[in-house]
Amino acid sequence: MTQYDVAVIGSGPGGYVAAIRCAQLGMKTAIIEKYSTLGGTCLNVGCIPSKALLDSSHHYEDAVKHFEEHGIEIPGEVKVNLEKMISRKQGVVDMTTKGIQFLMDKNKITVYEGVGSFKDATHIDIKKNDGKTETIAATNTIIATGSKPASLPFITIDKERVITSTEALKLKEIPKHLVIIGGGVIGLELGQVYKRLGSQVTVVEYMDRIIPGMDAALSKELMKVMKKQKVSFQLSHQVKSVTRKGDEVVVTADNKKGEEVSFTADYCLVSVGRKPYTDGLNVAAAGVEMGERGMIAVNEQLQTNVPNIYAIGDVVRGAMLAHKAEEEGTLVAEIMAGQKPHIDYNLIPGVVYTWPEVAAVGKTEEELKTAGIAYKSGQFPMRALGRSRASMDIDGFVKILADKETDEVLGVHMIGARCADLITEAVTAMEFRASAEDIARMSHAHPTYAEAVKEAALAATEDRALHI
Numbered sequence: 001m002t003q004y005d006v007a008v009i010g011s012g013p014g015g016y017v018a019a020i021r022c023a024q025l026g027m028k029t030a031i032i033e034k035y036s037t038l039g040g041t042c043l044n045v046g047c048i049p050s051k052a053l054l055d056s057s058h059h060y061e062d063a064v065k066h067f068e069e070h071g072i073e074i075p076g077e078v079k080v081n082l083e084k085m086i087s088r089k090q091g092v093v094d095m096t097t098k099g100i101q102f103l104m105d106k107n108k109i110t111v112y113e114g115v116g117s118f119k120d121a122t123h124i125d126i127k128k129n130d131g132k133t134e135t136i137a138a139t140n141t142i143i144a145t146g147s148k149p150a151s152l153p154f155i156t157i158d159k160e161r162v163i164t165s166t167e168a169l170k171l172k173e174i175p176k177h178l179v180i181i182g183g184g185v186i187g188l189e190l191g192q193v194y195k196r197l198g199s200q201v202t203v204v205e206y207m208d209r210i211i212p213g214m215d216a217a218l219s220k221e222l223m224k225v226m227k228k229q230k231v232s233f234q235l236s237h238q239v240k241s242v243t244r245k246g247d248e249v250v251v252t253a254d255n256k257k258g259e260e261v262s263f264t265a266d267y268c269l270v271s272v273g274r275k276p277y278t279d280g281l282n283v284a285a286a287g288v289e290m291g292e293r294g295m296i297a298v299n300e301q302l303q304t305n306v307p308n309i310y311a312i313g314d315v316v317r318g319a320m321l322a323h324k325a326e327e328e329g330t331l332v333a334e335i336m337a338g339q340k341p342h343i344d345y346n347l348i349p350g351v352v353y354t355w356p357e358v359a360a361v362g363k364t365e366e367e368l369k370t371a372g373i374a375y376k377s378g379q380f381p382m383r384a385l386g387r388s389r390a391s392m393d394i395d396g397f398v399k400i401l402a403d404k405e406t407d408e409v410l411g412v413h414m415i416g417a418r419c420a421d422l423i424t425e426a427v428t429a430m431e432f433r434a435s436a437e438d439i440a441r442m443s444h445a446h447p448t449y450a451e452a453v454k455e456a457a458l459a460a461t462e463d464r465a466l467h468i
Contacts, residue, residue, distance in 0.1 A: 007138035012040020014313030014325025015144030021333035147314035183210035187271030362411030378460025393417035
């Protein structure tokens with residue numbers, strides 16, 4: 001039986017980063033993955049493939065709608081080859097997952113393919129695909145088994161017409177009408193992909209706004225832009241049933257007046273969030289206690305009630321984000337090495353990769369009001385930037401919320417071109433407890449989208465934005 005200093009169960013962003021950091025710190029490390037490729041949901045059926053399709057569909061939309069205005073004329077009809085688009089996406093996934101395998105080899109991490117299951121607190125059975133079982137010993141174990149798409153109790157996911165995000169990434173045809181249950185990040189991103197490719201898209205959301213976890217101003221602006229893109233939104237609708245009849249799917253819901261309404265489509269994407277995945281782990285054999293909603297209970301150091309077993313990422317409390325899982329993987333590795341790392345969960349940014357992109361970090365206006373914190377707000381529209389006009393990306397804004405007395409930045413909320421990248425400036429500033437004045441005093445290259453951050457900071461500081 002092989003003995004390891006640490007075994008990591010799950011090879012998503014949290015798991016593989018934890019394994020690399022453990023190896024860097026001199027620990028003999030193993031990683032266990034039930035699938036034949038490394039990278040977990042994010043790299044295989046999540047973040048990476050969805051971004052590949054978002055980029056491909058964006059190119060198509062530009063060719064059809066915007067090239068002519070740029071003086072680019074394409075003779076004949078511009079067509080979508082969905083099979084080729086999906087194939088390119090898969091190529092991106094394959095290249096990325098092979099990169100993770102390279103990193104495992106480089107860091108001398110042993111990779112086991114199979115389902116990891118606790119035999120006790122220091123031994124793990126690995127059930128391989130050929131039916132054989134191998135047992136390894138581990139002084140410490142990190143559970144990083146991630147999450148899977150959630151559903152509603154009355155919905156049957158048939159993976160053909162009633163689908164999750166996993167199936168939506170590899171459809172064989174462009175839907176005529178795609179009904180999306182859930183107006184969160186995943187549903188909106190995939191909805192925009194298929195809207196660009198020619199689908200009619202209807203979003204049915206239980207709450208009274210989309211992306212309900214983000215600042216209300218972002219929700220309002222994104223819905224305004226997507227409505228211009230001809231996406232239909234049905235808010236404050238409680239879905240009651242989803243029924244498939246041949247190649248048709250009927251979604252029935254109660255609207256905000258209590259009236260029953262129905263939507264008929266050829267595909268229904270169920271996008272109501274994700275839930276922790278612990279199937280087959282057998283945590284009870286190790287004595288690990290579960291928390292609420294299927295999560296594994298951990299303390300501030302991400303340690304379970306069994307001192308040598310830790311858990312990170314989507315399987316524990318907090319936002320289900322790849323970069324949050326990565327930070328937690330690094331933190332646990334360094335704690336096991338005797339270091340004293342920290343994570344400020346308030347500074348984990350959230351991003352929606354629609355176009356325009358949506359990004360935020362820190363507190364929303366609603367949260368500040370609820371907490372009774374006096375604040376000031378500065379906002380600057382993207383359309384006032386020369387860079388935005390040059391690229392024709394004029395939708396959106398940057399909003400900075402700062403403490404009314406100290407001027408410390410408490411939250412930054414943005415929607416516009418490249419906001420997924422711009423948000424890192426806000427994270428950096430807030431990590432060093434910058435004031436709005438600090439950001440306003442920093443030189444920002446011209447012309448860039450980032451100038452909107454400086455201008456919003458100026459607006460938050462005595463309302464002195466320069467270019468509006």
